[in-house]
Amino acid sequence: MLAAIATKGFEQLTTKRLEMLTISMSAEERLRALMLGYVLFAIERPALFNLMFGSELADKDDYEELRMASIASFRLLMHAIADHLQAHKLPASYAEAAAVHVWSATHGLSTLLVHRQQNPRQKLQATEQCRALANVLIAGLTADIKGSTS
Numbered sequence: 001m002l003a004a005i006a007t008k009g010f011e012q013l014t015t016k017r018l019e020m021l022t023i024s025m026s027a028e029e030r031l032r033a034l035m036l037g038y039v040l041f042a043i044e045r046p047a048l049f050n051l052m053f054g055s056e057l058a059d060k061d062d063y064e065e066l067r068m069a070s071i072a073s074f075r076l077l078m079h080a081i082a083d084h085l086q087a088h089k090l091p092a093s094y095a096e097a098a099a100v101h102v103w104s105a106t107h108g109l110s111t112l113l114v115h116r117q118q119n120p121r122q123k124l125q126a127t128e129q130c131r132a133l134a135n136v137l138i139a140g141l142t143a144d145i146k147g148s149t150s
Contacts, residue, residue, distance in 0.1 A: 004065075013041045031102075032131070038110060081095045
């Protein structure tokens, strides 16, 4: 039962992130929106977020639907990073590794925000903190790739 709930959580996370996107967004704006969608999902649904990533389910890989829903969310981020890299004429082959780095940092921020006391300004604070994190990560993505391709 917990695996089914976690699966629905990943589906809702993916939906939340997709809802943050618009056709007119640049590759960088899409990446920023996906990061913010992740953070907002976490603070809006903290118990579900904790179930999805916590230790309540011993081996999440034993649940195929859960694994696939998780992968779908990750791929959404990975494709946005690939688009961002291509927009900067950088090799998209780095997208999977970069997605792990961006996800790790975004997940870390989300976890920190979820474990704080809830307050009326949390959504605004999360948006501001996610924007600052995205600035660092996006600048780092471009710098790291340019440095390794020189």
